[in-house]
Amino acid sequence: MSISTIAQNSESSKGVSLIAAHSHITGLGLEEGKLQPRESSQGMVGQVKARKAAAVVLELIKQGRIAGRAVLLAGPPSTGKTAIAMGISQSLGSDVPFTSLAASEVFSLELSKTEALTQAFRRSIGVRIKEETEIIEGEVVEIQIDRSLTGGHKQGKLTIKTTDMETIYELGTKMIDSLSREKVTAGDVISLDKASGKITKLGRSYSRSRDYDAMGPDTKFVQCPDGELQRRREIVHTVSLHEIDVINSRTQGFLALFSGDTGEIRSEVRDQINTKVGEWKEEGKAEIIPGVLFIDEVHMLDIECFSFINRALEDELAPIVIMATNRGVSQTRGTNYKSPHGLPVDLLDRVIIISTSPYSADEIKQILSIRAQEEEVELSADALAILTRVGQETSLRYSSNLITVANLVAAKRKSSVVDVEDIKRAYSLFLDSERSVQYLSENVNYYVNEAGAATLSEGDKVIKGTEDKMDLS
Numbered sequence: 001m002s003i004s005t006i007a008q009n010s011e012s013s014k015g016v017s018l019i020a021a022h023s024h025i026t027g028l029g030l031e032e033g034k035l036q037p038r039e040s041s042q043g044m045v046g047q048v049k050a051r052k053a054a055a056v057v058l059e060l061i062k063q064g065r066i067a068g069r070a071v072l073l074a075g076p077p078s079t080g081k082t083a084i085a086m087g088i089s090q091s092l093g094s095d096v097p098f099t100s101l102a103a104s105e106v107f108s109l110e111l112s113k114t115e116a117l118t119q120a121f122r123r124s125i126g127v128r129i130k131e132e133t134e135i136i137e138g139e140v141v142e143i144q145i146d147r148s149l150t151g152g153h154k155q156g157k158l159t160i161k162t163t164d165m166e167t168i169y170e171l172g173t174k175m176i177d178s179l180s181r182e183k184v185t186a187g188d189v190i191s192l193d194k195a196s197g198k199i200t201k202l203g204r205s206y207s208r209s210r211d212y213d214a215m216g217p218d219t220k221f222v223q224c225p226d227g228e229l230q231r232r233r234e235i236v237h238t239v240s241l242h243e244i245d246v247i248n249s250r251t252q253g254f255l256a257l258f259s260g261d262t263g264e265i266r267s268e269v270r271d272q273i274n275t276k277v278g279e280w281k282e283e284g285k286a287e288i289i290p291g292v293l294f295i296d297e298v299h300m301l302d303i304e305c306f307s308f309i310n311r312a313l314e315d316e317l318a319p320i321v322i323m324a325t326n327r328g329v330s331q332t333r334g335t336n337y338k339s340p341h342g343l344p345v346d347l348l349d350r351v352i353i354i355s356t357s358p359y360s361a362d363e364i365k366q367i368l369s370i371r372a373q374e375e376e377v378e379l380s381a382d383a384l385a386i387l388t389r390v391g392q393e394t395s396l397r398y399s400s401n402l403i404t405v406a407n408l409v410a411a412k413r414k415s416s417v418v419d420v421e422d423i424k425r426a427y428s429l430f431l432d433s434e435r436s437v438q439y440l441s442e443n444v445n446y447y448v449n450e451a452g453a454a455t456l457s458e459g460d461k462v463i464k465g466t467e468d469k470m471d472l473s
Contacts, residue, residue, distance in 0.1 A: 024374040028087040030055050043370060044087055046363035047080050053354045054084050058091055061320055064290055070313060070321040072298075072348075074341055075356030078396040081324040084356070085294045088322070097240050097291030097319070099123040103300035114308050115264050121312055122241040122270075124319035126289035127277055131235045136169075136192040138162045139205045139224045140184060145176055160190075163226040175199075189222050194230075238289065241317065244273050274317060291319045298323035299342030302334035306344050313350065323351070364391040364399070371400050377407045378417045386423050394432040402426045 028051055029041030037044070037051040044051060050073070060066035073081040089098040099120055106116045138160040145156035156171040158179070171179070178199045184190055187208035191200045203222035249269045280286035295301070301309075312318060323343075330342040339345055359367065365388040372379050379387070383406070391399030403418075405426040410418045431439065440447065445455040 024370055025083055025086045025090060027091045028055055028058060028084070030091075035059060040366050042087070042090075044080075044083065045366045045370065046359050047084065047356055050075075050080070050084060050354050050356045051087070054088055057320075057322075057352075057354075058088050061088070061092065061096070061290070061292065066290075066320050070309070070323065070347070070351040072341065072343070072351040072353045073322065073324040073356065074353055075326065076358060077326045079356035079358055081326070081356055082296060084354075085296075085322055085324060088292065089294070092292065095126070095128070095238050096289055097124050097126040097238075098294065099291065099319075100294045100296070103295055103297045103305075106301065106305060111264060113302075113305055117305060117308055117312070118270075119242055119245075119265070120293055120295075121319060122245060122317075124291040124293040125241045125317050126238050126291050127241060127244065127280075128236060128238045128287040128289055129280065130285055130287075131237070132232055133235055134194040134230060135233050136160065136194065136229050137202075137225050137231065138189070138229050139207070140186050140188050140190060141166065142186055143179060143184070145171070160229060161224070162229055163224055165229060167229055189224060240291075241273065241277070244277075245270055248273060288317065293319045293321050295321065295323045297325065299325045299327045299330060300333070303332055303344060304334060306332070306347050310347055310350065359396060361388055361392055364388050364396055367396065368399060368403065372403055375403060375407070377403050379403070380417055380419045382420045383418050383423050386420055390423070390427065390432075394434065398432045402430070405430060 024043040027042035027044070029038050029044035030036065030051075031038060035052065035055040037048050037055060039046070039048065057066065057071055073084060075081055085100070089100075092098060101120050106113050109116045111119070139162070141159040141161050143156065143158055145154060154173045154176050156176055158169045158171050158175075160167060160169065174197060178197060182190075182199050182201050184199065184201060187205050189202045189205050191202055192198070193200075203220035205224050206221050207224065245265050249265045277286060277288070281288060309321065313321065325341045325343070327342045329338050329340055331338050332342055332344050335344075340348060343351075365384060368387050368391065369379070369384060372384075387399050387402060390402065402423060406418045406422040409422040409425045410416070413422075415422075448454045
């Protein structure tokens with residue numbers, strides 16, 4: 001299986017991007033050519049100090065000078081830790097591998113913890129492979145296909161030209177089938193890979209633009225190529241080490257990437273691949289691209305996982321590991337002792353820590369405005385002001401969730417603009433965490449307790465509801 005096939009199938013497997021919590025993030029919001037973040041740009045708002053530190057890390061990643069290092073994003077909930085990681089990902093571009101992993105996923109996969117982490121690490125290391133291939137590129141003048149009387153064997157001739165020369169090629173059954181599959185006709189400009197026999201239709205020649213044949217609206221016209229028909233071209237593909245591991249460890253090859261049945265991969269296979277990639281690097285055929293592994297809620301890992309990360313960071317092929325946590329001094333899973341952020345002290349000593357802080361009222365207002373634009377919701381000025389207040393007194397996430405709900409309430413009354421009454425209605429329907437805790441404490445007897453008991457009914461007694469904590473008038 002060629003590297004080009006792997007890359008093409010990887011591209012075709014990418015899904016459609018939907019509106020998500022961080023879909024509005026397009027970068028770190030830095031000034032052009034500088035490491036200085038703007039107050040609000042590319043979906044990022046506030047956290048200027050943290051984003052400046054992240055910008056330095058981003059520059060080091062681009063220069064390949066921080067591979068095998070770890071960064072810890074530490075701060076209270078809803079302070080943009082994941083957003084900063086997404087901003088780094090967007091700024092790096094599609095060529096640099098970025099793997100996002102929730103720490104709890106390590107325990108839910110049908111793999112050992114160390115294997116799950118190993119696969120995540122190797123997904124985050126890219127190999128940029130350069131291949132030279134011979135191609136034939138030109139405008140099709142004529143296609144002649146001769147079929148035998150029995151209909152089995154097919155042969156034919158392909159006349160193809162550039163502005164400087166014209167050549168006739170003999171065609172076999174395989175090439176005739178490829179031309180038929182691509183619906184190639186006279187006047188098409190094609191590219192033919194001599195090694196694989198793959199035909200790519202580049203467009204329709206400008207010389208045929210005046211033909212009045214039926215054409216689709218997407219027909220693309222291109223110039224007829226000049227110079228030699230046959231030429232050498234360098235093709236660059238970027239794949240991850242994990243993709244190479246899977247292809248070489250499964251009989252079904254690259255199809256295992258789509259089935260998800262990767263399973264445990266033997267260390268011998270990985271050692272051979274590392275050796276081969278090392279040889280390619282020495283020969284100038286390949287370039288190692290250290291990517292980024294982002295582990296969210298890293299405090300959920302246990303001491304065995306932390307020990308593995310400690311060792312893996314010292315490996316020659318190690319990505320940049322960015323971790324995020326909202327814990328203070330808490331117990332390290334798998335031990336009896338407490339440590340800052342729930343990480344063992346030997347790993348803390350290895351990381352550089354970027355701290356985030358709570359957003360101000362103005363920053364919350366800007367973020368909510370951006371989220372409303374992303375979700376195509378029009379908020380009135382008063383509705384935005386009251387949502388900002390809700391975000392200050394509850395949480396930014398709760399306030400963001402109310403945008404969509406309030407929009408549905410507004411649509412119910414056939415309004416295209418979300419107003420204060422829609423926010424009030426959404427606020428009364430859906431509790432924030434603090435009001436939920438208050439309701440629970442007032443009606444604790446009606447919930448199953450630690451002993452497994454609960455009051456199922458008590459005559460005509462009605463469970464007391466929770467009054468709105470906030471006066472929204």
